[in-house]
Amino acid sequence: MESEGPVTPRPTGRAEWTVVPSAIGPLLLAATERGLASVVFHADDRMRERALGRLAGALGGELVERSSGLLAEPVRQLAAYFDEGLRSFDVKLDWSLVTGFNRQVLRELAAGVPYGTVVGYGELARRVGQPGAAQAVGAAMGANPLPVVVPCHRVVERDGGIGGFGGGLETKRRLLALEGVLPEPLF
Known part of the structure; x- marks a missing residue:
């Protein structure tokens, strides 16, 4: 057989x-x-x-x-x-839609970047043992199947720029404002 x-x-x-x-x-x-x-x-x-x-x-x-x-x-x-009451999610996650490096980065993001803080793409790459992989971290953020819960909106550029976001920059700004990282948008 x-x-x-x-x-x-x-x-x-x-x-x-x-x-x-x-x-x-x-x-x-x-x-x-x-x-x-x-x-x-x-x-x-x-x-x-x-x-x-x-x-x-x-x-x-x-x-x-x-x-x-x-x-x-x-x-x-x-x-x-x-409603601004919950600072961290405690739900079971099914990681089957993401694999390899992307999964490693997203798990580190979920565990290591708390509410109200941000991290740079390069810093997140360093945390997963790939210090030269800032662009790959950006790609992992774009492939995140669990945004908000796995908070890719908390990843920003090294120079303080907001960076990109699959949900749109206005959505990213609003999430960061909700967490007190940015002032509320004026419009």
């Missing part, structure tokens, strides 16, 4: 999703039994459909609108964050 080699198990359970309002606009959340897997900014109808299509393929299972409670705690904690 011929062996097919090692098989990487795909998720077999369902993934659930919902859209929640926030101070930065609607957020699409998706979770598996392993934990929160995705947060998507600007979840209007068009963005929601595109994101759900990508997530269904990436998570490898049925994607259903909120039904069993997998999202209850992430929804509660995000609401508390935006």
